[in-house]
Amino acid sequence: MKNIAVFPGSFDPFTIGHKSIVDRAINMFDEIIIAIGYNSEKSGFFPLEKRVEWIKSTFEEQRKIKVTTYQGLTVDFCNENNANYILRGLRTSEDFEYERAIAQMNKKLLPTTETVFLLTSPEHTPISSTIVREIYRHGGDISDFVPDGIVLNK
Numbered sequence: 001m002k003n004i005a006v007f008p009g010s011f012d013p014f015t016i017g018h019k020s021i022v023d024r025a026i027n028m029f030d031e032i033i034i035a036i037g038y039n040s041e042k043s044g045f046f047p048l049e050k051r052v053e054w055i056k057s058t059f060e061e062q063r064k065i066k067v068t069t070y071q072g073l074t075v076d077f078c079n080e081n082n083a084n085y086i087l088r089g090l091r092t093s094e095d096f097e098y099e100r101a102i103a104q105m106n107k108k109l110l111p112t113t114e115t116v117f118l119l120t121s122p123e124h125t126p127i128s129s130t131i132v133r134e135i136y137r138h139g140g141d142i143s144d145f146v147p148d149g150i151v152l153n154k
């Protein structure tokens with residue numbers, strides 16, 4: 001059986017914190033599907049197609065990584081894609097409390113899928129898409145916080 005992990009998130013935008021989680025997890029799985037969850041009623045900040053494009057360009061050399069979007073429940077997406085793991089990153093105790101509840105509920109909904117957490121590298125702890133977006137919105141330089149090659153023009 002192949003070990004397939006889904007790394008779900010909004011990735012609005014994808015940051016070096018997210019990239020680091022994927023880079024570190026790559027040898028743990030046969031395939032990682034980076035899945036951008038979206039809600040047709042809430043569009044997010046950066047266009048969905050751009051978010052997909054940026055993540056694809058970040059990992060274009062990596063054949064184990066797929067990038068896609070989904071709507072609805074993460075567990076349904078996992079089921080449809082035969083994923084047996086959900087990958088998430090943990091920065092703080094606040095992340096932990098939030099992630100714990102979601103992971104335990106997901107386990108109830110789809111017992112065959114385990115959530116795997118990687119602790120963030122210390123230098124990435126303060127990086128969040130929300131703060132990166134705010135810096136960008138106000139004209140600040142975000143190049144240190146997103147993977148090389150991502151040119152954030154909406």
Ligand code: ADP
Nearest residue numbers: 008009010011017018088089090120124127128
């Ligand atoms: P969501 O909207 O589901 O919270 P995000 O795109 O904000 O999605 O994050 C996706 C995952 O990446 C989450 O598990 C989050 O905790 C993790 N993550 C976000 N920023 C970092 C970071 N700087 N370092 C490590 N993990 C992170």
